[in-house]
Amino acid sequence: MARQTALKVAVLSLVVACSAAHAGTVSVLTSFPKELTEAYKKAFEAAHPGIKIEILNKNTTASIAYIKELAVGQRPDVMWASAPDAFEVLARDKLLQPAPEVKNTQVPAKVGNYPINDPDGMYYGQALAGYGLMWNTRYLQANKVPAPREWADLTKPVYFGHVSISSPSRSGTTHLTVETILQGEGWEKGWTQMLQIAGNCAAVTDRSFAVPDGVNNGQYGIGMVIDFFGLAGKYSGYPVEFHYPSVTAVVPANIALISGGKNADEAKKFIAYTLSREGQELLFDPKISRLPVLPNASFGGKAPANYPDAQEIAKRAKVQFNTDLSSNRYQVVVSLFDQMVTFRLKELQAATRAIHEADRRLQAKPNAHGSELLRQAKSFAYSSLVPETMVKDEKFLNLFRQNKRDVEVAKQLTGLEELWSSKAKANYERARDLANQAAALAK
Template identity: 50%
Template sequence: MPRPTDWGDLTKSVYFGHVALSSPSWSGTTHLMVEAILQSSGWDRGWSRLLQIAANSAAITERSFGVPEGVNTGRYGIGMVIDFFAFVGKRNGFPVDFTYPAVTNFVPASIGLINGARNPVDARKFIAFTLSNDGQKLLLDPRISRMPVVPYELLQGKVAAGYPKLPDGAAKSSLHFNAGLAQERIRLVTTMFDQSITFPIKELRAAAREIFAAESKLAGRDDADAAALIVQARQLAFSPVVSSEELQDPALQKIFFGRVEENNMTEAQRHDIMLLERRWNSRARAGYAEARMLAHRAVLRLGP
């Protein structure tokens, strides 16, 4: 397979059945990748890209580290992972590599002193050590493989050749990540992902398989009717269950954008969410079934 260099590459038919990713409802780092795609491409186009990537998936793993484990062992060809998962694998001898897409985000690991902690003196010493040159050197251990935040020249040659630098990677990304927006709509995004991707993944893959078969038969041929069927199939399979227009619905925003903790929801709110989940899941499955049918009609029309 060709080496992918950006998110859009993962939508290509050559990667069908080879991509692994987790669900954003199970993995915070996956949620950040999903948001990077949505924020850079816009809501409708971003969801279309996510649906196409997921359609190429070999697995939607239950754990985020199930993705790098699968790539390291050759079970999957490509995985959407946070960078240090790949660095750990590569530096421990697995035949893997990693690419930063043009659109990415960098999130610092945090350290702090809890107000009212019982041992603040030693806590401050630990924080000071962690941020010192000696503490930051430990991040370069192949079992950890994180990016230090101190200038690399202060780490006494401990940085391996080609090891990524945080300022360089952040400067190359074309995305100004809006963390507030990502947090505000996290419940909506994760719910949509599960109802339209995680749960009906077999139907999504089946639609994509038929679409790719039709496109392969159409290549180099002039058949406007078959081409129109494929366009319709793609539209049905790779459109979000909530469009950017529907996103403006005040009722939907009240349910998903209100900062209500799960434990504080009323029974009415839970009922509304359940109804929407069922509606989105049914809409997704129906769209995939019709897309598969239309693409199959195109295959039959094009013949052997």
Template identity: 70%
Template structure:
């Protein structure tokens, strides 16, 4: 009888012990949701765990745009602990939705308040700048030499016919860093001129990739000659030994890649330690690893910060930049910009490529043989191909922008948005076909 009575007691004790061990293991795990590649997350995970052997980092890789609904839809108490991303807008949205938690004790007082005129840390204290990023042009030197291509220095260079079929970028709806690149061009050049430039660059593209990683990988291996990328992709390729270069155009912006505590996470105390580590001098020096090649938020003058001798100084680049990035403007029109890009570039790339090829061919012939009628037809072709389908008046209309900020699960809202997107898509298709026709007529006059 004793053995029968003793067995459930032993089982209960074993179960209790197992649960306590599981709870302890969970208490020592920090889940980080991030868009960063393995080269960054593995480096930080190994260094942090070596310094904090009782804490484990669990990496959940999602883009900034995908992270927002994931965090939003996960119950409080079960959410990831830390959000770490270059997507400025994602932090704005999460803070607005009260999904971030202040952790002032994790900050580093040596970090400057601003980079240029842009706050490094959230003025409300919900997130910290952890690294600094600019946006620019990555090139494969061997590819450029083999194709006899001049090295582009400005975004406007990428609109030229010589670069047709040699450029790649990712979709801003799938990549937070590409969205920031697109916004940088729109804010630096203005809405109308910026979209004209983006459509011309899109027409010169060989591909629009699903993820931002696809562009630098393609430039590193010579699949593409030129890529529009965030700086650390280009610099990491260069410092890792690939035959690539990277330049910051004069129209660029420098903004922080940030880190924050998620409200409703599982392990706030351990998460605070990781955030603090990422901002410490040791954590900032990890950014100089050739596989990472990011810019620290700590200035190079901070005592003890070991800076490679040939490293760009992002604070100097920010001082020279022509763009004073407005994150509130970017956030307000985020859904409009990403949707408009997809409907007119991503989903209509073949038609845009065909129109652009025809325009470039007509331009070459016209340069050799001037013809007023052909010049007029070519002007009309460019207008059809490169005029944005949403004008600046609508962009400045708060009621129009509000359509894109509403809950897409609402049937009426979804129907309205679908109607607009279908209109843009069909209009873009018709415009590109007309542009190709007009450019072809211009070429026919120049035989």
């Protein structure tokens, strides 16, 4: 009896201790790098000694899947990421809950024409971001490569082998970069440009931060990145520069309360802290270098000299980002990019190299038949496998929104992706052969 009583007391004490520890812990699901998350964790815990922050680091696509797989009461408390369309997906699936008390009333309603906070109150802008080009100045000088100013510049032969990008299926910020180009140029022209750029890429990395790390250390010359990667490198002293092309968009990086999390009350305090002036000032740390949702002028001179102004960038940006459009075709874009680029990069590079060589020879020695072959080669290499009419088809889009655990759904998606992959390979090989034929006519 005594032993049983002692055991019960011990178990009860452990349960109480675990509950107490659990009650004071906020689980934050985020794709953000350690430099940012550790800064907020340290500052928040110092201001709220009774609450601990637990960081769960996953890329945005994996984060969505992770939340969907967990039952109510077992989910993380906070979602914190750059992709507004990802938050639209979570809101649509009723995986977020409003927390109006966390809002900072000093935050402007919009950046340009884009709402900083979700109009339905399901998520809140915590920082602002644009998309652009970062480059290593020493690398470009050593390789005699000019600094790019527009996305279209990266399609030129001079950039072959000098560009890097991450996969949008592994990086929410890269998905936004790709989607910005698709919205700015239109679906067909946008994919043509994206495939031409990808053909010039030296690598498609698994994670978004591998691109700026590679540019910072001179492994790559140019990276297609969200602005804070380029700005953090620059303000941290690396020999890099960053530029916003005209086809860019300024949108919020968001934070939200997850429905069915463990500790909503403590989570709300953390979200409110990130939106406060104190929390916003952390964004100016050189290792973070993000654009605050509060105006630069509101920090009383604490913003670094010549720090980018999000509102000014938004005025110049040609793209008014359409979150609904992006979220509706989210899975199609990431899957198509993987099948045409990520998994077929070598074939695309080979086709692009042959096209550049044929182009060079035909400019030196024009040939009508050669020019026609080259036109065909470019069409095979740089055309989307999904026409715009199909990406507007709700039945087609809905296939990608369904539960992949469903055997029939998984079978359909796998079959479609295998078709895209094999078609891309065949197209790139055909493009390379046609380009080689064109080049031979210009000898």
